[in-house]
Amino acid sequence: MRLRLDLAYDGTDFAGWGIQPNLRTVQGVVEDALATILRLSQPARLVVAGRTDAGVHASGQVAHIDLPTLASFENPDGSLDLQEFENRLAGILKRDPDVVLKRASIALDGFDARFSPLARRYEYRLQDDARTYNPLERHRSVWTPKPLDVDLMNAAAESFLGLRDFGAFCRPRPGATTIRELQQFEWRREPDGVVVCHIQADAFCHSMVRSLVGACVVAGNGKAQQSELDEVRDGAQRTALFKVMPPHGLNLVEIIYPADDELGPRAELTRSRRDLLDDEAIA
Amino acid sequence: MRLRLDLAYDGTDFAGWGIQPNLRTVQGVVEDALATILRLSQPARLVVAGRTDAGVHASGQVAHIDLPTLASFENPDGSLDLQEFENRLAGILKRDPDVVLKRASIALDGFDARFSPLARRYEYRLQDDARTYNPLERHRSVWTPKPLDVDLMNAAAESFLGLRDFGAFCRPRPGATTIRELQQFEWRREPDGVVVCHIQADAFCHSMVRSLVGACVVAGNGKAQQSELDEVRDGAQRTALFKVMPPHGLNLVEIIYPADDELGPRAELTRSRRDLLDDEAIA
Numbered sequence: 245m246r247l248r249l250d251l252a253y254d255g256t257d258f259a260g261w262g263i264q265p266n267l268r269t270v271q272g273v274v275e276d277a278l279a280t281i282l283r284l285s286q287p288a289r290l291v292v293a294g295r296t297d298a299g300v301h302a303s304g305q306v307a308h309i310d311l312p313t314l315a316s317f318e319n320p321d322g323s324l325d326l327q328e329f330e331n332r333l334a335g336i337l338k339r340d341p342d343v344v345l346k347r348a349s350i351a352l353d354g355f356d357a358r359f360s361p362l363a364r365r366y367e368y369r370l371q372d373d374a375r376t377y378n379p380l381e382r383h384r385s386v387w388t389p390k391p392l393d394v395d396l397m398n399a400a401a402e403s404f405l406g407l408r409d410f411g412a413f414c415r416p417r418p419g420a421t422t423i424r425e426l427q428q429f430e431w432r433r434e435p436d437g438v439v440v441c442h443i444q445a446d447a448f449c450h451s452m453v454r455s456l457v458g459a460c461v462v463a464g465n466g467k468a469q470q471s472e473l474d475e476v477r478d479g480a481q482r483t484a485l486f487k488v489m490p491p492h493g494l495n496l497v498e499i500i501y502p503a504d505d506e507l508g509p510r511a512e513l514t515r516s517r518r519d520l521l522d523d524e525a526i527a
Numbered sequence: 528m529r530l531r532l533d534l535a536y537d538g539t540d541f542a543g544w545g546i547q548p549n550l551r552t553v554q555g556v557v558e559d560a561l562a563t564i565l566r567l568s569q570p571a572r573l574v575v576a577g578r579t580d581a582g583v584h585a586s587g588q589v590a591h592i593d594l595p596t597l598a599s600f601e602n603p604d605g606s607l608d609l610q611e612f613e614n615r616l617a618g619i620l621k622r623d624p625d626v627v628l629k630r631a632s633i634a635l636d637g638f639d640a641r642f643s644p645l646a647r648r649y650e651y652r653l654q655d656d657a658r659t660y661n662p663l664e665r666h667r668s669v670w671t672p673k674p675l676d677v678d679l680m681n682a683a684a685e686s687f688l689g690l691r692d693f694g695a696f697c698r699p700r701p702g703a704t705t706i707r708e709l710q711q712f713e714w715r716r717e718p719d720g721v722v723v724c725h726i727q728a729d730a731f732c733h734s735m736v737r738s739l740v741g742a743c744v745v746a747g748n749g750k751a752q753q754s755e756l757d758e759v760r761d762g763a764q765r766t767a768l769f770k771v772m773p774p775h776g777l778n779l780v781e782i783i784y785p786a787d788d789e790l791g792p793r794a795e796l797t798r799s800r801r802d803l804l805d806d807e808a809i810a
Contacts, residue, residue: 254662301663334657344660374617379537379625380584380778384663495663 245314246351249274249290251305253343256383256492260298261305270296270305270343277336278309281329282316293357293499294364297451299491301384304365304498308357324350354508355501359515363427365444365498368457368489372465376437385438386493392439392464394431400463400473401429401441404456411480413455422449422480431460439464442497451488458486528597529634532557532573534588536626539666539775543581544588553579553588553626560619561592564612565599576640576782577647580734582774584667587648587781591640607633637791638784642798646710648727648781651740651772655748659720668721669776675747677716683746683756684712684724687739694763696738705732705763714743722747725780734771741769 251274259267263275275287282288293306317329326348333345354360369385371377372392404410404426411422428444441460443453459476462468468485476483502510534557542550546558558570565571576589600612609631616628637643652668654660655675687693687709694705711727724743726736742759745751751768759766785793 252660252662254665303661303663330657342662342665344657344662346658346660374613374627375629377535377627377629378586379535379627380586380667382537382625383666 245312246308246310246355247314248347248349248351248355248357249307249309249345250347250349251307251343252303252346253301253305254383255296255299255301257342258298260300261292261294261296270302273337273343274307274345277333280336281332282311282314291356291358293361294496296494296496297491300494300496301492302496305496306357306361306499306501308351308355326350352504352507354511356507356511357499359511360501360507361447361499361514362502362510363444363446363500364448364496365428365442365500366448366453367495367497368441368443368453368493369495370439370457370461370493371437372439373437378436378438381438383492384495386490388461388465390465390467392461393466394433394439394464396466396470397431397439397441397460397464399470400460401431401443401456403470403474404429404459404477408477409480410449410452410456412476412483413452413459414449415451416482417450420449424449424452426456429456431464444500453494454489454491455486457489457493461489462486528595529591529593529638530597531630531632531634531638531640532590532592532628533630533632534590534626535586535629536584536588537666538579538582538584540625541581543583544575544577544579553585556620556626557590557628560616563619564615565594565597574640576644577731577779579777579779580774583777583779584775585779588779589640589644589782589784591634591638609633635787635790637794639790639794640782642794643784643790644730644782645785645793646727646729646783647731647779648711648725648783649731649736650778650780651724651726651736651776652778653722653740653744653776654720655722656720661719661721664721666775667778669773671744671748673748673750675722675744676749677714677722677747679749679753680714680722680724680743680747682753683743684714684726684739686753686757687712687742687760691760692763693732693735693739695759695766696735696742697732698734699765700733703732707732707735709739712739714747727783736777737772737774738769740772740776744772745769 253270258270261270263269263271271290279287288309288311290307290309296302314324317325319325330348370388371385372388407425409423414422425446431441433439459473476485536553541553544553546552546554554573562570571592571594573590573592579585597607600608602608613631653671654668655671690708692706697705708729714724716722742756759768
């Protein structure tokens with residue numbers, strides 16, 4: 245039996261998604277909670293859609309887990325009491341926690357949290373104006389001391405769109421491709437002054453979002469010309485022109501899955517192109 | 528010379544606005560920073576519009592401070608270099624701080640941060656739905672485990688509007704009146720699921736906002752009937768029907784001042800009715 249779990253977390257106090265010895269990770273906390281309520285002798289392994297790095301947040305993370313049985317949550321008629329399962333898991337994670345189960349459901353036929361997605365969507369938040377600076381935003385937005393021109397940032401963002409080699413924006417890994425399709429990348433200034441981007445790709449390689457944001461920041465504060473960014477992009481080599489931005493401005497917003505009857509075929513297709521999915525890729 | 532300071536802070540790590548020995552307070556931190564950049568031998572005292580309790584946030588706090596001189600920030604022509612003053616103060620408070628100076632300005636004639644306001648406006652934020660629960664909101668919104676009916680909350684809120692004795696919602700203090708004018712009190716559910724109120728009064732007595740929110744919560748989750756709330760309101764006595772809600776959902780949004788030429792007269796009027804302004808009143 246495969247369960248789909250929809251999760252949200254504040255990444256501040258986690259060493260990222262993936263399990264690491266002696267560190268508090270999202271995967272570790274959720275797997276321990278599952279082992280407790282399901283009375284498993286060893287943790288069942290979660291498979292996640294978007295591995296997130298230390299400090300990165302998620303409001304729309306998705307994972308799946310394969311379990312031999314959910315017997316302790318069976319109704320007398322043999323159906324599953326998912327509400328009770330949700331309540332127990334939420335109870336273990338405690339009220340008002342930094343990781344929360346939004347929903348538990350039986351996975352549809354062919355569903356694979358990692359291989360079925362069509363795309364991942366993130367947002368990144370910046371504050372650049374002391375007069376509108378909101379201290380309550382500081383755990384989820386990054387302060388940039390120079391004012392940002394959102395039009396220039398959008399011009400840079402648009403120049404990165406499409407199917408291309410993002411080698412200039414990815415931490416290199418032998419044998420893994422850095423070709424991705426960047427489907428959406430737009431900046432706007434919200435009424436409260438926060439500068440936010442929405443960015444979507446079929447998949448991201450390690451540090452890709454935060455590098456692309458860094459490139460837009462140097463475009464927006466005037467430290468780099470668009471022609472310089474074009475050159476770096478086309479060279480597909482790492483550069484010192486911009487920085488990988490800090491993790492706490494980044495939030496995984498949504499995992500986009502195909503229609504129900506395409507979940508299986510899509511997972512098959514992705515598995516057959518494993519070079520596209522860097523095993524260690526984390527945002 | 529009187530300066531007006533517009534401030535914002537995350538109340539999480541402060542023991543409230545007002546100075547207390549051996550505790551980190553907003554007033555203490557800002558006064559220390561001012562003493563440093565102005566090289567004062569003893570701290571100049573800030574006068575604040577809305578005293579906030581431990582854990583309460585402010586995005587629109589206002590204070591004033593009387594200083595003998597700002598000589599070290601005078602331009603050659605005798606005018607003040609307020610930009611340099613702002614930069615130095617922001618520098619002392621450090622980048623990305625939990626308290627930030629949004630603006631420093633010369634106070635207009637007759638301006639008094641505490642006595643000139645026409646009204647104070649707060650917001651309070653609640654989350655009641657595990658499926659939309661956002662862990663990034665948990666420092667500024669309060670989790671209520673029972674679902675809230677916003678229509679019922681608005682009916683309760685409306686029943687509290689007007690000029691009346693808020694004795695049922697105020698921590699009593701001998702010699703201080705609990706009569707206030709509640710001018711606005713409205714709830715709405717935002718697109719992300721957070722339930723937010725805007726509440727405005729000429730002034731609030733101690734714990735008044737958080738008690739009124741508590742009353743709306745028991746209306747919204749069905750634990751109290753409107754008729755019970757009416758009775759408590761009219762009795763003007765403290766009750767166990769609802770709780771004083773936690774501080775971290777509360778944010779001081781705006782201090783509303785009158786037109787420039789009414790700042791002085793308004794301050795005079797308020798001073799003549801000191802019974803309306805409990806010296807120890809904190810939100």
